Amino acid sequence: MCSLGGLFISSELKSWSDGRQYILLHITIRTERDLITIYKNMFEEFKQTINSLQDNYTDLMIEKLQQQDIFSSLSQKTRVDLIAEISQLETRVKDLTDEKDQLQRDFDSLNKKGPVCFFVSSDWSDSRQYCRDHGGDLVIINTEEKQVSLCECLLMNESNHTYSLWIGLSDTENKGIMKWVDNSPLKQGFWLKGEPSNYGGNEDCIELNYNREKTGWSPLNSWNDDVCSEKKKGICEK
DSSP: OOOOOOOOOOOOOOOOOHHHHHHHHHHHHHHHHHHHHHHHHHHHHHHHHHHHHHHHHHHHHHHHTHHHHHHSSHHHHHHHHHHHHHHHHHHHHHHHHHHHHHHHHHHEEEEEEEOOOOOOBBOOOHHHHHHTTTEEEEOOOOOOHHHHHEEEEEEHSSSSEEEEEEEEEEESSTOOOOOOOOOBBBBOOOOOOOOOOOOOGOOOOEEEEETTTTTBBBTOEEEEEEEEEBBEEEEOOO
């Protein structure tokens, strides 16, 4: 489940391969919407189940108090069984509450996501301008969750498993000081081993390099610095 920002469509004519990628992208968006609906339904079912269990638990506790005298006369074994039942019910309510909270977090996360945009290859500056012309900017990846979700999305939208795309990070203004396109500083990076290397002294723009066959590659080790004039696809978000 994945997608980020707003959907942008290139105005250029597309080849068969590019057209196929466009269709796969829209299928992914539709899948995300279907998942959001499923999460909504699951969340409502969990709420109803928890409310029912909480009502049962309350009734049981009231009955326990009302029948205290009878309970006192029961055998030790019966009392232990009833205590165990109450304990299990309390544990079940707690577990369902935790599941409901996790579903809520997943649902909120899905609602914050939108479709990923891939567009014709261009250098970093032109890629950013393309995003801005369409009401967004190059993607900002400031959490581990967003980084992993983006890599999963790329896997579903790209036919091959090796590619690189511009993201909204660079040190073009101050060498060695990475900043996002909203001017916020880099707090956590997901670099390939040995990166950023600034090879040749002019690698100032950052790409997300997806290569599952590369030694040491993982979604959390996939960034690379490169020359800003290199032609790559980019990722936009609103």
